[in-house]
Amino acid sequence: MKAKWIWHHSRSAYNDTIIAKKNIRLTKFDSAKIKITADSYYRLCINGQWVGDGPCRSWHSHFQYDVIDAGIYLQKGDNEITIIARHFGIGDFHGDYQRPGLLFEMEVSRGKKTSLIISDKTWKTAAAKQYISETPKVSIQMEPAELVDARLDKNLRFTPAKEICSADKGPWQGLIPRDIPLLTLQPYSLKRFVDSNVVDTPGESFCVPAARLCGRGIIPSNCNTETACGMATLIEFRKPATLTVKSHEMRISVDGRTNKTGKYRLSAGRHLIFAMSENLIPFHSHDWTISVGANAAYKLINPLKSGFENPWAWIRLKGYSFSKDDTWWPFLEDKDPELGLLQDRYKKQKNSLFKKVKDKKSLLENLEQSLKTLSSKRMFVENTGWKFQNREIQKSCADVSSPAACISDNADVTVVKPSPEGDVELIYDLGTQNLGFWEFDLEADAGVVVDIFGVEYIFDDSRPQRTLNNINGLRYITKQGRNCYTSIKSRSGRYLYVTLRNVKNPVKIRRVGMIESTYPVQYKAxxxxxxxxxxxxxxxxxxxxxxxxxxxxxxxxxxxxxxxxxxxxxxxxxxxxxxxxxxxxxxxxxxxxxxxxxxxxxxxxxxxxxxxxxxxxxxxxxxxxxxxxxxxxxxxxxxxxxxxxxxxxxxxxxxxxxxxxxxxxxxxxxxxxxxxxxxxxxxxxxxxxxxxxxxxxxxxxxxxxxxxxxxxxxxxxxxxxxxxxxxxxxxxxxxxxxxxxxxxxxxxxxxxxxxxxxxxxxxxxxxxxxxxxxxxxxxxxxxxxxxxxxxxxxxxxxxxxxxxxxxxxxxxxxxxxxxxxxxxxxxxxxxxxxxxxxxxxxxxxxxxxxxxxxxxxxxxxxxLGIRQSSPGCESYDISPWVNNLDYAKGSIATANGEIRLNWQRDGKTLSVNYSLPSGVKARFVPNESHKGLKVIVNGRKQRA
CATH class of the missing domain: 1.50.10.10 (Glycosyltransferase)
Incomplete structure (x- = not known):
């Protein structure tokens, strides 16, 4: 390939999204073929039309590019190629990401003449600021969560792309074409409106990217990122109150007290919230959330610097660094004596701290060298799933007009009016579980928060089964007026929860739906x-x-x-x-x-x-x-x-x-x-x-x-x-x-x-x-x-x-x-x-x-009784098991075509009929379930 790897800059960053553009002018052409790939993701659009997403997963030593027939998307004259490219900047279970990079090459043919359009410094790129980078990972297996602020998509600053290296250089080696079909992009409509609620999530949450704060570079998904860390803040009440503070990943004390319920009855004044990593090895957790709420007004204050915009102090214990992989997993500390000793030392120090640290004074005395002030932007990411995972219903039946209108792709709209009791939640059923890209078209004021989360199951009491340890949703913050968006991550679920937050004036929703995206199966069985x-x-x-x-x-x-x-x-x-x-x-x-x-x-x-x-x-x-x-x-x-x-x-x-x-x-x-x-x-x-x-x-x-x-x-x-x-x-x-x-x-x-x-x-x-x-x-x-x-x-x-x-x-x-x-x-x-x-x-x-x-x-x-009996699907044994059935019929796919079979039991007669692909052989094999029956196969009576 002649193309150059490009990006908006030459550095590596976490959850970095750019937009790359190229305007081209074409005279008559016969065909156009695109080769495209990226580390870690791309979405390709030509002349405003969504072409596809990629690349397919591959190792960097055998990196793959997609091949796309682009002729139908191009036109004579001016054309615009737009690519949203995203580098995850952290490990997951889908690839071994190295550094940001986008590669594009299009060969345009007319007769025997060909011309190339390649990614190089003539392309224009911009930081896609609307795609917010500071989000937690969806899960340990996946990339960072999707958060879009449409108010930031104006006035993007496009500059010439940075050329990283030629196609055959850099960490992406052995470039080969995609060896699997492109996935489907099939519109799929929701099937019914289920319910509406007014919901609220009391308190606030703080999500810490612990693995990234403790590690350097691209953090893999291994457990080898030690997290000897914690955080502390002072909470101030003007009157006695009940505090609720919880975290799945951290041990927490309030004024030196630990309560498994997470609830503390506190007097007026200041109190210390102190949290430390429960384990030196974080298992499969990169981002930790601590939630704080109370039944009275409160103020959080940084114990190191009162008035600092981030009320939390960061704690980083030294002397616990190690480097291991997870080929010895689980129970790492049991299998590695040195790591076991390190873990024991951390537990002893942590337990000692929880005994000693009870207020600001003891916090500073025991952890002065380990405390640090970090800006909120550096210390926290936005856990978009927390509000949904912890929602509380304030009342059912929100003020919504025509709630089912938005599942039909027509001019009718669903109108959602604001509620003084909280946020408005709409629940929709896809009819079956499905997989694809969620999309919507709505009109709203600037700053309305649209949360869409999917679940697979709803209990009899109407409670959704939460997707624990997985942020199965997206957050979108609206710009003024019309907002049309298709998610850049494929997700699955049976039910969609669409929650509108910060609503001041009615929101009009024209459509909510999905673009189904799977391997393009052919139904043969x-x-x-x-x-x-x-x-x-x-x-x-x-x-x-x-x-x-x-x-x-x-x-x-x-x-x-x-x-x-x-x-x-x-x-x-x-x-x-x-x-x-x-x-x-x-x-x-x-x-x-x-x-x-x-x-x-x-x-x-x-x-x-x-x-x-x-x-x-x-x-x-x-x-x-x-x-x-x-x-x-x-x-x-x-x-x-x-x-x-x-x-x-x-x-x-x-x-x-x-x-x-x-x-x-x-x-x-x-x-x-x-x-x-x-x-x-x-x-x-x-x-x-x-x-x-x-x-x-x-x-x-x-x-x-x-x-x-x-x-x-x-x-x-x-x-x-x-x-x-x-x-x-x-x-x-x-x-x-x-x-x-x-x-x-x-x-x-x-x-x-x-x-x-x-x-x-x-x-x-x-x-x-x-x-x-x-x-x-x-x-x-x-x-x-x-x-x-x-x-x-x-x-x-x-x-x-x-x-x-x-x-x-x-x-x-x-x-x-x-x-x-x-x-x-x-x-x-x-x-x-x-x-x-x-x-x-x-x-x-x-x-x-x-x-x-x-x-x-x-x-x-x-x-059906269809069993392959030789390599290459060249021959089969036919031996249906009658069991207690009266009839059965069906087909299966073979490497040579479809085999179709039906059988029916009528009294003491069993009739079996089947057809085979050309060149495939089969033999009928009697079995125990045929005893006492007259068996006729393809019109011929079988010997008893």
């Missing part, structure tokens, strides 16, 4: 049957997969939007079957493989600034390589990725301990349930490694690499023997783990049994016990807690031919979702270990999580 509940389970499972398809598979469209490697393995199986989307499956495999350039085994989520090894996910990645070959039959793919398979297994085998088991201080997770898995040696990790070795043996057999085939078979056999040595004959199960002190866990779970069956590990004399543990676990046994893990239980049950057990479980586990009105499938079952700190008391955390869409897979394979 279908399912109908005589059981409406099973049809509905299929439907919401299929829809969930679609909403979890962006430029990669993601775990969920709301909370994280992250490519978790283990999640993607399941989702790829579902997406192949539903949509034939093997390109997105391949992309997930590639991004995960590229993490091996940095880590000994595949990283848990990619690309990412969080280095965290989750062995189960690494091993499932190895299995997904075989999955992809099995579906596509692509031997070139297999040969290309065998070096990565080798490297992943070499890394894994380097962690085999003296007992012959996988043992490493990594995040040994498989399920959100109470498995005893917080240790180096966890049996499900070794069992999944056995599955990865088994898959690698098959891969090597296809590629003809006999040496590796023998090597990996030997390693599989050794690992199998080592696992079986720890079979507990009394409990008739494997233990969950071996503790770091060498003691064997007393805990047992279903998971080890069904994984051992699935990957052929258990010895013959253990098989019946493992089958019982899988299908009928004892009371003491830890049960499956998430739909992710239950996929592997179902996979095992299918292998055993226990089909009815699968569908009994599906009805038991998924019917509650339908009965609650779910339009998507949930992340967790109620017996999972995910507590109220994540669910806000709801039935699950994420209500839309595609790792949970297992029903589509097993319905297709068992009820």
């Amino acid at each position: 279908s399912f109908e049957c005589s059981n409406p509940n099973l049809e509905r389970i299929w439907e919401i499972s299929e829809y969930t997969v679609k909403l979890c398809m962006q430029d990669t598979y993601v775990d969920c469209p709301l909370y994280e939007q992250t490519l978790w490697v283990g999640d993607a393995r399941n989702e790829s199986l579902f997406g192949n079957l539903l949509f034939g989307a093997d390109d997105i499956a391949l992309r997930c495999i590639r991004l995960a493989a590229e993490s091996l350039e940095k880590y000994p085994i595949v990283n848990s989520q990619v690309p990412s600034s969080w280095g965290c090894l989750l062995p189960a996910w690494s091993f499932l990645w190895g299995i997904s390589v075989w999955d992809h070959y099995w579906y596509t039959g692509d031997k070139k793919f297999l040969k290309d990725y065998m070096p990565y398979v080798k490297k992943n297994l070499e890394g894994a085998l380097s962690f085999i301990n003296d007992d012959g088991l996988y043992s490493a201080p990594h995040w040994n997770l498989f399920d959100w349930t109470d498995i005893d898995q917080g240790h180096n040696t966890v049996f499900h990790s070794s069992l999944l490694l056995a599955g990865a070795l088994q898959a690698a043996v098959k891969c090597a057999q296809v590629t003809g690499e006999k040496e590796f085939q023998r090597l990996w078979q030997q390693e599989y056999d050794k690992l199998k023997d080592s696992i079986n040595k720890f079979w507990d004959k009394d409990k008739r199960s494997y233990p969950d783990s071996i503790h770091n002190d060498g003691s064997i866990s007393k805990s047992i779970s279903q998971h080890t049994s069904f994984l051992s069956l699935l990957y052929d590990v258990c010895e013959q004399d253990m098989v019946q016990d493992c089958i019982k543990n899988t299908a009928q676990p004892s009371a003491e046994m830890i049960k499956v807690g998430s739909p992710f893990a239950i996929f592997y239980q179902y996979d095992c049950l299918e292998k055993l031919g226990l089909y009815d057990a699968i569908f009994d479980s599906i009805h038991k586990k998924y019917l509650p979702m339908i009965q609650s009105g779910a339009t998507t499938v949930w992340e967790c079952f109620p017996n999972s270990s995910v507590g109220d700190e994540h669910t806000d008391g709801g039935p699950t955390r994420s209500h839309c999580h595609a790792w949970s869409s297992a029903p589509v897979y097993f319905i297709s394979r068992i009820i």
